[in-house]
């Protein structure tokens with residue numbers, strides 16, 4: 001999948017609209033410490049639907065909006081647009097080029113657009129998930145992470161490989177399914193206990209409970225004292 005362009009407007013240190021155009025192949029962003037290189041990566045995650053402020057190196061989501069400098073007042077909204085080349089049809093949408101736009105206002109409200117049309121976050125996620133990118137689908141290797149990959153112990157390495165191979169998602173699903181099965185098993189055991197207890201209580205009554213399939217005439221109607229036609233009455237009186 002080729003990401004063609006990224007436009008940041010009021011996002012973190014990018015107060016003015018800034019467009020980065022990516023050519024096919026590897027793109028390097030070079031700059032001095034603190035110049036905003038990681039903010040570009042944050043913008044990529046954010047526009048693809050990231051919901052965790054921590055993953056974007058902030059305390060709260062509003063921290064992505066340009067907070068102002070000595071020479072420039074803060075802005076009221078952040079906007080990032082990502083243009084994806086879809087000439088190979090990797091995204092299930094009938095456009096050769098797809099532009100995803102995410103906007104956030106200081107009040108907390110958000111807006112999502114696909115090629116300029118307003119949509120929901122879910123539409124973003126649906127569109128991206130088929131192509132293996134989007135929230136929890138792509139992998140961004142952050143600063144210092146390469147070091148931890150190289151120095152990881154065997155278990156740590158296994159976790160990295162599982163994450164990259166997408167096994168983690170299925171393992172989580174399996175754990176959830178097993179938890180549900182356990183809960184179901186406990187419910188079944190409880191039902192079994194209740195059935196046993198009811199059977200035990202019915203035993204002194206000396207009869208089986210009327211079968212629901214039995215014709216209504218054979219069911220006990222009114223417990224007339226001494227009436228032998230009612231199985232319930234006769235067996236009960238037999239007990240006394």
Ligand code: ATP
Nearest residue numbers: 012013033034035036037038039063064065066067
């Ligand atoms: P390093 O190489 O040290 O990791 P970097 O080039 O990756 O640095 P970033 O971490 O992307 O730099 O950018 C940090 C800069 O972004 C800081 O100067 C910080 O003040 C600025 N910044 C972050 N959030 C905002 C914001 N909401 N408003 C204005 N500036 C911001």
